[in-house]
Amino acid sequence: MNDQISIPAGDAKTEELEFISLEEAAAMTSGTRVTFIPGIQAMYAEALKNICFVKEIPLIRAIHPMMGIEESTGLDRQAKLYELTSQTSLPTMFHNEERPRNVWVEQLALAEEIGAKDTPKLIPRDFKQRMEVIGLCALTVAEDGLVWNMRNLIDTPLGRKYGYSENASKEAPQKIGEIISLVDERLASQKAKDSKYLVGATVTAADIYWATMTMTVLSVPREIMPETRQNRGMLKYFEANSKIPEIADALTQQISDHQQYILSTYCETPAVLGGDPI
Numbered sequence: 001m002n003d004q005i006s007i008p009a010g011d012a013k014t015e016e017l018e019f020i021s022l023e024e025a026a027a028m029t030s031g032t033r034v035t036f037i038p039g040i041q042a043m044y045a046e047a048l049k050n051i052c053f054v055k056e057i058p059l060i061r062a063i064h065p066m067m068g069i070e071e072s073t074g075l076d077r078q079a080k081l082y083e084l085t086s087q088t089s090l091p092t093m094f095h096n097e098e099r100p101r102n103v104w105v106e107q108l109a110l111a112e113e114i115g116a117k118d119t120p121k122l123i124p125r126d127f128k129q130r131m132e133v134i135g136l137c138a139l140t141v142a143e144d145g146l147v148w149n150m151r152n153l154i155d156t157p158l159g160r161k162y163g164y165s166e167n168a169s170k171e172a173p174q175k176i177g178e179i180i181s182l183v184d185e186r187l188a189s190q191k192a193k194d195s196k197y198l199v200g201a202t203v204t205a206a207d208i209y210w211a212t213m214t215m216t217v218l219s220v221p222r223e224i225m226p227e228t229r230q231n232r233g234m235l236k237y238f239e240a241n242s243k244i245p246e247i248a249d250a251l252t253q254q255i256s257d258h259q260q261y262i263l264s265t266y267c268e269t270p271a272v273l274g275g276d277p278i
Contacts, residue, residue, distance in 0.1 A: 093110065136206035140209045
């Protein structure tokens, strides 16, 4: 359910940032390893990176294999990933000798478990608040949520992997607008309680996932998300999404303020992507 994109492989240059191979990451027996695409803010990987940043979990970055067939060998580039994890979505999270995690809720639970002692509690102990946090996260990243519908806006290999159809594409803008409006109402309710956060009085996973994932429909300054040779097309696509009428009508200053506050206060900004900066 996590995101996968198709871009030219390019060269192996990564700006002052080391990426190990998938095979190396899988063979390691200690440390937390997460797969990324150098120079690209693949959104589920970016969100997990921000979750781990809040929890002060040092990450070892591994290269996630691209979709498609390797021309020189005729082999599926993701065959080894499938062999290791029985799936191909991005990111994969390895920790010590434990099984790999590929679903966002399992990655979040692991990050909460292994994070530094004095870091924010991203999954509240209070079960009512926990219900609200997980529900808001699901509205953002689960099936038929914000990012799911964003993928279905246009016909791409990624969209087809997650159920693209002409009908799904037609319905996606309205669904995205409804989700944004629900969260906007939530922020207004929280503001009345003197809270800047989606649940309770402190930052939770709901804030991190929402602020990160709304970059797909609401541009952020380059001081938060730098431009690289690899991500410039993605940035233009996300900016175009914000101009779709149903989405544009739902976006408010309150949504933008929350996004930038959470990203600039709690997350890795400017984002460190590797690749080739522009």
